[in-house]
Amino acid sequence: MTVDEDLTPEKPVESELLVVTGMSGAGRTTAAHALEDHGWYVVDNLPPQMLGTLAELVSRMPQSLPKLAVVVDVRSQSLFRDIREALHALAASGVHYRMLFLDASDDVLVRRFEQGRRPHPLQGDGRISDGITAERELLSSLKDSADLVVETTEMNVHALATAITELFTDSGPIVLRINVISFGFKYGLPVDANFVADVRFIPNPHWVPALRPFTGLDEKVRDYVLVDSGAEEFVNRYVDALEPVLEGYRRENKHYGTIAIGCTGGKHRSVAVAEEIGKRLAQLPSVRVTVQHRDLGRE
Template sequence: MTDDTSEAAAAAAQPPARSVLVVTGMAGAGRSTVSNALEDLGWYVVDNLPPQMLRPLLDLASHSDQRLSRIAVVVDVRGGQLLTELGDAARHDGDGPQLRLLFLEANDAALVRRFEAVRRPHPLQGGGTILDGITAERAMTAAVREQSDIIIDTSELNIHQLATTINELFADDETPGVRVTITSFGFKYGVPTDADMVADARFLPNPFWVPELRPLTGKDAAVRDYVLGQPGALDFVERYAEALRPVLAGYQRENKSHATIAIGCTGGKHRSVAVVERIADLIAAQPGVAVSIKHRDLGRE
């Protein structure tokens, strides 16, 4: 990352109430990685927007609700005329959203290496070499680079480091580092295929065999108190939540923005539900973690 992404660039990156960010730069410099990172931060990302649609997009952002308060437009050399019109679009008058330019670059050696690794030609090389295409692109994008608010040199960055850079520049205080879905399930219906971690609550006595608890679920106080009152239950819940603390912190460092934790019992109705509800409360207290609860098999007979 260049000096352009110093404290001044970080300040420039902080979006106003409504913001449109144009992400452009050299082909192979990491636009797809930046696009994915911005989406994970809650930005609405538009890829390869036609040039004539940029001004209507700014107008739309001016009158949109909070869901479209942060829009990112990803542009490459195939945008053609758009690259020459960014300067005019950036001078947006009035109270509309502010347009900011993020330019991604890398040195020739890094770009050549990346194109060779994926065995694809540079979009502008034509019948020439990859380096010919890079040279032509540098000339085409020189003016845009000069007027960009933020410039990131990705020559020495891998995709994880680049995503971290974007998180540091554009995450706000309300953006969670990792979104966790914690789900209950019944083993007899199969383990969730999207689970990153699986725990088993079948070591606890089954409320199914208690007649007055059988028709209830783990969301009912009577079942919850029965399950969590069993020997070892609270110890398991608290220790498991504590064990997840460094895992979720590591996910944030590695830019793994979503995780699914599955906790199962036999039918997914009593024990796993009660345990999930309690563990979710403990996990939600960890910094940078947003938690949602899902009870996959709660409605099954």
Template sequence: MTTDLEAVKPEETELLVITGMSGAGRTTVAHALEDHGWYVVENLPPQMLRMLTDLGERGTLHKLGVVLDVRSHSFFPRLSDALGELTAAGVVYRLLFVDADDDALVRRFEQGRRPHPLQGEGSLLDGIRAERELLEPLRAKAEIVLDTTDRNIHTLATEITELFSEDGPIVVRLNLMSFGFKYGLPADANFVADVRFIPNPHWVPELRPHTGQESPVRDYVLGAEGVEQFVASYVEALKPVIEGYRRENKHYATIALGCTGGKHRSVAVVEELAHRLGQVPSVTVRVNHRDLGRE
């Protein structure tokens, strides 16, 4: 087993099971994977999963993506059994869950003028809530959760490209996100830290118009008492997590840092963390300032 965190092309078949909320972007994920040489099957009956992996084991298919959803009422009992059979047979697979908040899903269904597959005689929200309840156990097991609430199809496709390029998956990829607590917690964060202990540049008139990406605010934030110790300690605390992810064959984590509005403190600290974590051997870092620019 390799001890290198670099993305490498695996010698054996990769199996990626893709599921998530209807309207959250499963089809976009499938198309992006196909663009990079994956063989993707949508809405495959779960009991056929083992047959498909047999083809891969015979050398016929090397990168398999299977999109599963709730259009069949027997989806969950059969899927649970099918995944159990894969595990029992020693087949390694990864689970990718695509999610979005209820408002975004309603908006997308209304734009497409489509009913939700589970709404029946009820409303769109009734269908969404029923699906979310059914999918929650899978979401909890997923290795990668992508929240597409604020992503369009182009940014989602780019993210899939970064995760699953033609050279194979990135073994450990860190998505560093700044956010504002007043806009809500990020739904797909694996780790959340609160940097509101830092003095707020918002109350300094000459700093208020600037952001944490600009040197006056960055110097103010990073120079505040306790910030250097926090950043250095947080990087050291994440190193064994990264190693643990590698041992457990996990490939992705979102680390979110929040301040009040997501403009000053969290932005500056995320930029600094990205710089330092980017120097950890073979770790890939991406920065996302979720609320920067919002009023």
């Protein structure tokens, strides 16, 4: 007896639950709006104690709510303290969820609150910086366990919306998104880097008068940097070393990573090497790569 293909059972619809949290002022509202634009049903300021109830509702109605995002924040500090217990309960009950954590540097968060003329929810009678310090301490373990950490220090609302769009397509999060960022050590390490590579071992084009005005995006500088003995070998070996790491990310259901490449000023060597590493990583299957140059243009 031949089974008609039209009679084969369809694959059950699986709902997706995304927990959105992070520092106040880091862009949760912008992220929520971007998710809504892509078909997610967003519940804002949900008490953590209600996560289990909502997840149970979603599991019973996967076709009605296939993509649910829940924004959890510290506006009610006493309720928020139970979020770890609520997340453990979700995992124990078999509910699959992902966590998106939004962060930004303290000085940028202070500036955003000052521009919005709003108090920080945890500052009380103190300063905005006091509230930020208290919140960062409260959220530290949560950030460490997040599936996705998006650093919004250098982002405006449009850039953040674009990042959320890239992370969450119609079919959910992409397989693996890698951000390769060049930087200058004299301006400090990128705060969201998962890996940091120091390429100051490569001769510096800054000391070549004919190359100094140009950047690692220019062909003459790129050739000078990459042709140097050791640079090409470094790029090859570094990408080879990253391949098992990226496979491990997939196994651990981690969908986002940042690789930082640094030189002294972030203008020549790190830019050229970051571009080359990004190009090599983009050739790997199911990897989406973006390349940014944090300090390009600084004096």
